[in-house]
Amino acid sequence: MTVNPDAYFAVATLLFSLGILGVISRRNLLVMYLSIELMLNAVNLILATFSRLHPDEGGTMIALFMIGVIAAEAALFLAVIVQIYRKKHTLDSDAFTELAQGKKL
Amino acid sequence: MMSTLAPFLPTTLVIIGAFVLLLISTVRSIHLKSYLYITVVFLLLAFAVALPQFGTRSGVYVLPKVFGHTYLADDFATLFDLMFLGGGALTLLINAIYLRKRDYYNGEFFALFLFAIFGMMTLAHANDLVPAFISLELTSIAIYVLTGYHKNYRGSNEAMLKYLVLGSFAGAMFILGTAIFYGVAGTTVISELAAFIQIHGSEHLLALSTAGLFIMITILFKIGAVPFHSWLLDVYLGSPFPVTMFMASVLKVALFAIALRLYLILYVDTGLIGNQIISFLAILTLIGGSWLAISQSMLKRMLAGSSIVHGGYMLIALSSIGLGAHLAAPAIMFYLLSYFISSVGAFGILSYIAADSNRPLTYEDFKGMAHRRPYLSAMMAISMLSLSGFPSTIGFLGKFYIFMSAIESGQFALAGLGIFIAFVSVYYYFKLIAMMYFYPCEEETCEQHPFEIHVSTLLIGLMALITIWGGIGTSLIPWFPGADGIISIAKQAIGSLP
Numbered sequence: 001m002t003v004n005p006d007a008y009f010a011v012a013t014l015l016f017s018l019g020i021l022g023v024i025s026r027r028n029l030l031v032m033y034l035s036i037e038l039m040l041n042a043v044n045l046i047l048a049t050f051s052r053l054h055p056d057e058g059g060t061m062i063a064l065f066m067i068g069v070i071a072a073e074a075a076l077f078l079a080v081i082v083q084i085y086r087k088k089h090t091l092d093s094d095a096f097t098e099l100a101q102g103k104k105l
Numbered sequence: 106m107m108s109t110l111a112p113f114l115p116t117t118l119v120i121i122g123a124f125v126l127l128l129i130s131t132v133r134s135i136h137l138k139s140y141l142y143i144t145v146v147f148l149l150l151a152f153a154v155a156l157p158q159f160g161t162r163s164g165v166y167v168l169p170k171v172f173g174h175t176y177l178a179d180d181f182a183t184l185f186d187l188m189f190l191g192g193g194a195l196t197l198l199i200n201a202i203y204l205r206k207r208d209y210y211n212g213e214f215f216a217l218f219l220f221a222i223f224g225m226m227t228l229a230h231a232n233d234l235v236p237a238f239i240s241l242e243l244t245s246i247a248i249y250v251l252t253g254y255h256k257n258y259r260g261s262n263e264a265m266l267k268y269l270v271l272g273s274f275a276g277a278m279f280i281l282g283t284a285i286f287y288g289v290a291g292t293t294v295i296s297e298l299a300a301f302i303q304i305h306g307s308e309h310l311l312a313l314s315t316a317g318l319f320i321m322i323t324i325l326f327k328i329g330a331v332p333f334h335s336w337l338l339d340v341y342l343g344s345p346f347p348v349t350m351f352m353a354s355v356l357k358v359a360l361f362a363i364a365l366r367l368y369l370i371l372y373v374d375t376g377l378i379g380n381q382i383i384s385f386l387a388i389l390t391l392i393g394g395s396w397l398a399i400s401q402s403m404l405k406r407m408l409a410g411s412s413i414v415h416g417g418y419m420l421i422a423l424s425s426i427g428l429g430a431h432l433a434a435p436a437i438m439f440y441l442l443s444y445f446i447s448s449v450g451a452f453g454i455l456s457y458i459a460a461d462s463n464r465p466l467t468y469e470d471f472k473g474m475a476h477r478r479p480y481l482s483a484m485m486a487i488s489m490l491s492l493s494g495f496p497s498t499i500g501f502l503g504k505f506y507i508f509m510s511a512i513e514s515g516q517f518a519l520a521g522l523g524i525f526i527a528f529v530s531v532y533y534y535f536k537l538i539a540m541m542y543f544y545p546c547e548e549e550t551c552e553q554h555p556f557e558i559h560v561s562t563l564l565i566g567l568m569a570l571i572t573i574w575g576g577i578g579t580s581l582i583p584w585f586p587g588a589d590g591i592i593s594i595a596k597q598a599i600g601s602l603p
Contacts, residue, residue: 036274043277043284046281046285054287054288054291059284073242076249076269077269080253080266083253083262084266087259088259093266093270099264099338099342
């Protein structure tokens, strides 16, 4: 059974939009991180679909490289989240406004 | 064999240096000073290898059997390599005193620094959007960590968090644009894309324009153009001084390297939509950046705001490229150099003075500075004059070429706005000069500090001399390039692009 490629693009668009929505509206840092991963993986889906539509493997290769980049970002994000939780005991992004308000640090 | 590998040598040296530092950073007995000098030796060695390569090639694919058409060695990339290597070495040496007086720096700091420079160099060489994305992420990830390097300081944590969340959010747009280009054209190699856009551009106008804009959003975000600028002031304020200086000067140069390469193929004679948007964003950036810079009392935030404005001037020239101005691309490179020299001077003096205090510097701290530190005040005044574009400094010539290119492309209103904004910027730069020179010093703090002879202060002095030299000297010293020499070097580099 073959699925119309438009369906894949629809899913990818939905995932990417959900990711943007999550980064903008959610306050928890872990959920924001998951939303960014969702955006990047939506792009991976687009690349894989294009790779099937074009008769070449270039898109799949790019998706493979992307997974490496995503893993590097994951390591950094988790490290930051752990460090910040140790300092502040909260993961609410609204708690981090000291620089913007020019408070004494 | 050696000649085919020669273009790789500078990049290889930098990455080898990064790994060497990573290995020896576990040895506790090595002093911080040794790490600093090892890093600088690697950077200068790579600089010395890259220097004779300039002017010898116009576009050679290195090892095409292995890398295909992804790694391009041309004069354009070599010139940017030289700027990154020289800029990195300068940043470290000027901040030597600051690094020495803080206890949280260690070997990994320098390793990350070299990784960031390696990423920038591959970014300048990238002839394919995917390696460009990976280089951009490599640079960004190294700089995210550097931003949060003072890990027990809440401001540094917050700066890293903001930069990381917003930076990776914007980074996703770049790869989305790449994916759309791949879907439409079937390739991500920049030169093949250029050929595709020239032939089939009008058939896929909407898709190609959207993809180009997605990629431009990432670049504009990292530059700090106005709708995407919200992170910039906080991140600059929170990061340690050497990192702020690195982001404001060297990182900005790297981003314009990829922006120029992409802009020349996307918007010159192609009919893609987007050039008007860049013009519009240039207006927003100039006005919004000035507004932010005027309203600050901390000097680091003021310089951050002014770096947004300087990005705006370069966006003027970028949009002029799309309208066919031939002077615009060399003008951007000259402006990058002039902004780099002036801002390294200004940030260098701030970091030298901040090394002794633990709070952010404000305008008030500079009251009567000219009585206490006359030489440093003079250098600061020269940097400020150059940043505001005062005649007889290199900053004036940079702005002159930018406005000339805007006029050449027929954007008279934009050039007029740029000149007006340059006058506005006099307010926040000259406020500092007035603070230093027009106030008497208070009784108890009035003793004169002697001028400390150190590599940092001497290099700051050298920057001030170059600022003046670039503005007035042209051919007084035959082997040293003046302003005319720099602009012809930039033209040669742009000419090497396909």
